[in-house]
Amino acid sequence: MTQRWIDVSPKHWFYRNVLEVDRLYLDHKKENTVIQGKLYNKFITGKSRTVHNFTTTEGQTSFKIKNYKPDSRELVIIYIDGVPYPPSKLESGIVHVGFPMAGGKEVSVYLSGVVDMKKGDHTPANCQTYPLTDTCELAYPSKKLEMAGRYVFSPYYSLNEIVVCMGKKLKRVNVMVANGESIQAALTRTIGHKRDCFTIIQGTLYVSYNLNGFPLLVNYNYKSGAVIKNRQKEKVVATSKCAMYNDRFFPEITVPRAEFFVILQRLRVNLYNKFTDRGYQPKVVAKTERYLADRNKIVGKWYDEDVLNILDEKFNDGCYVFPLYEDDSFQPEVCVTRAEAVVYLHRFMEWALERFR
Structure with missing residues (x-):
């Protein structure tokens, strides 16, 4: 099985910091980490x-x-x-x-x-470097099991369904396919980009994208006459012609200001969930208050709720934590400079100490 970040190793100067941040979660199940992988599938x-x-x-x-x-x-x-x-x-x-x-x-x-990359030239209008994704039709890695025609599932036998990949037992996920819903849509809704998961639907094994091509040992139930038997250690390889991966950190890419603030917002959510009784309570986009000259460039984007919520945060004296440009614009698609990153991180630390000490 591939490791969490295949491009982060002990030889890198940022190794310890990335691993420490990667241990911060937004939920009690510890499934949603502060740092998210960049999706890619084009090479x-x-x-x-x-x-x-x-x-x-x-x-x-x-x-x-x-x-x-x-x-x-x-x-x-x-x-x-x-x-x-x-x-x-x-x-x-x-x-x-x-x-x-x-x-x-x-x-x-x-x-x-x-990975095939879109490479920016570091000018404000073309600063971003990011991995590209293909337009192919996504499909989770799958393999029809030998006893698929006689496969039996029951909650009473669910513990008998076991999949092991190179010595590691995978997490079983119960996927319910709604009326009119495709299996791929149900898997996307239930598994998404979680790693090391599996399910069996109508005798076909489906696994997380990161397991594409790896050998698996599968235990499952099947009917033999009137008797339910357990198939032991069937060796299979689940494959997909169009998978989506998120196991790279991409430490060298440049990011726009909006994406940097999404990371700060996820850290903010982590602190609220850890140190307050109610946990983090987000505002819907329409309820955010701060005036932004270029608000129309933010609303409707994938990052709008995160960015607009954190920009509303204030110190105890009522001043906003994060400064805007002189014309009150945020400029979400312009990449952050090293100086800006340091200022934002320092002000975030000052706010966190003031708010949670």
């Missing part, structure tokens, strides 16, 4: 995300992958019985591991691919 030609599965022979030290070419922009991870290892050497068509392996080991070689 440069010849460098798509792929998973190659093998069973080792005694003493094996390398894996042949057709048409593979090393690329410094691509991450390669070798999972041996679920334990990740870096490759010892990469060459055309071959990925090497640094030690001989015993026979019969289940190995997955994960190639992250090279």
Whole structure:
């Protein structure tokens, strides 16, 4: 299974900070983190995300992958019985591991691919750099089970449904498909971009996007005559031709001011939920009060409620926490400068200390 952020490792100077912030949640179930992944599923030609599965022979030290070419922009991870290892050497068509392996080991070689990016030139009008998404029809990774025609589900037997990916037991999600609703729509509504989840619908296994291409062991119930039996450890690989991924932090991309304020707002929500009895109570967009000269550039965008709510926040003396430009504009699509980021973070810290100490 791929890690939470495949592009954040201990060698990076920001590693500890990202992990600390990533442990902050907005909900008691600890499913909605302050930092969200950037969605992506478009790759440069010849460098798509792929998973190659093998069973080792005694003493094996390398894996042949057709048409593979090393690329410094691509991450390669070798999972041996679920334990990740870096490759010892990469060459055309071959990925090497640094030690001989015993026979019969289940190995997955994960190639992250090279994401196609929209690259800005750092001018105010074109400052954003972000990953691109394809226009293909999204589909969760799936696989029809061997006993699909005789598959049986009952709440009484739900504990018998187990899926394991490289030693980790996945979370089972009960997906109810409404009348007239497609299975994909029901999965999107229920699973969304949660990781390491599964469900079985009409004998077909569906899993989270991040598990696309990885080997799975599945236990489920099926009818044999008048008897309910449990199928044990059926080995499958659930795949999708159009998945959506969110396992990259993208530390080098530039973001607009609105997106930076969404992160601050999520931190604000975390503090209200942690240190107040009522928790965070958002205002609807129409109820936000602050005058903004370019409010029309914010309303109707994906970030409008977050941005307009945090811009309403004040210190105890009644002054707004975050300054606007001299013409009272916010300019949501202009990228933040380093100086602005420092000012915003400092004022956020001052407000948090004053509000919650």
